[in-house]
Amino acid sequence: FDHSGWANQIKDYSKHFECIVFDNRGVGKTEGSDSEFSISLMAEDVLSLMDKLNIKKAHFSGVSLGSCVAQEIVIKRPDIVCSLQLHGTWASTEGYVGRKFNAQINLLKKLEIREFYEINVLWFLTPTFMRDNPHMVQKMIESAVNKNYSKNFLIAQYMADLNHYxxxxxxxxxxxxxxxxxxxxxxxxxxxxxxxxxxxSGSEIIVWENGGHVHNIENPKEFNSKTLEFMLR
Structure with a gap:
């Protein structure tokens, strides 16, 4: 997913905050070199963007890979972070997650992009959401396919996911x-x-019953309510 995955959040968040969404290197409208991918480098990209925009401090929210980038940012520069949100996150790929990332990398090497996304969506969305929103699911797949992401970039991103610790x-x-x-x-x-x-220490966790990996897309109303409540304290 590129920055458009935050569309439902921006509608509500922008009533209270200035919202900035962006694409990580090699995704969406941001260029990248497939030889230069790591969570640490993507965190440095964000810090450079903040400097360019003269942003001194912000609330950070990341989903999936973005949550790992957010972890790295707050560890590197806690002084610029008002609060931190980590959605669908991890700190180690030991066990299941490591096998899953390796499977995605191998699938990318062997399949066409459309075939890959038809399978990949099964890890991201719940059966209930897919049953109730077939047109939206297909639109998400078409959007990913039509963005013509480089296979090499996608593999490099999954390698960054895999190597995050x-x-x-x-x-x-x-x-x-x-x-x-x-x-x-x-x-x-x-x-x-x-x-x-x-x-x-002191962190809070919310578990969305029957929610999938991108529960911000599946259940935006409740997601926005809970996360805004957290930021507005």
């Missing part, structure tokens, strides 16, 4: 932190979010 540094995070996860998240299951919560 922050378990030994999460205890450095002291800003207000909210973690959310869907109970039916097949991309990064509940246990991985709980690991993160246990390592960040």
């Amino acid at each position: 922050s378990m030994d540094r999460l205890n450095q995070i002291s800003v207000p932190t909210l973690i959310t996860v869907g109970s039916f998240d097949l991309a990064t299951p509940l246990d991985y979010a709980v690991q993160v919560k246990n390592e960040i």
Whole structure:
């Protein structure tokens, strides 16, 4: 997903905050080199963007890979973070998640992009959402296919996902932190979010019953309500 995945949040968030969404390197409208991909580099990209826009401090929210980038930002520069939201997050790819990322990488190497996304969506969305919103699901697949993402960029991004490890540094995070996860998240299951919560002192966790990996898209009304409540404290 590119920055358009935040569309439903911007509508509500912008009533209270100036909202800035962007594409990570190699995604959407942001160029990138497939030889230069890591969570740390993407965090540096965000810090450079903040400098360019003269933003001194902000609330940070990231979904999936974006949550790992947000972890890295607050560890590097806690002084610029008002609060932190980590959605569908992880700090280690040991076990299931590592196997899943390796499977995605292997599928990308062997399949056409459309074939890959037809399979990939099964990790991101719940059966209920797919049953109730078939046209939206197809639109999401078509959007991803039509953006013509480079296979090399996608593989490099999944390698960055796979290589992310922050378990030994999460205890450095002291800003207000909210973690959310869907109970039916097949991309990064509940246990991985709980690991993160246990390592960040004072952090909170919300589990969306029967929610998937992108529960901000599946259930935007409740997601926006809970996350805004957190930011507006």
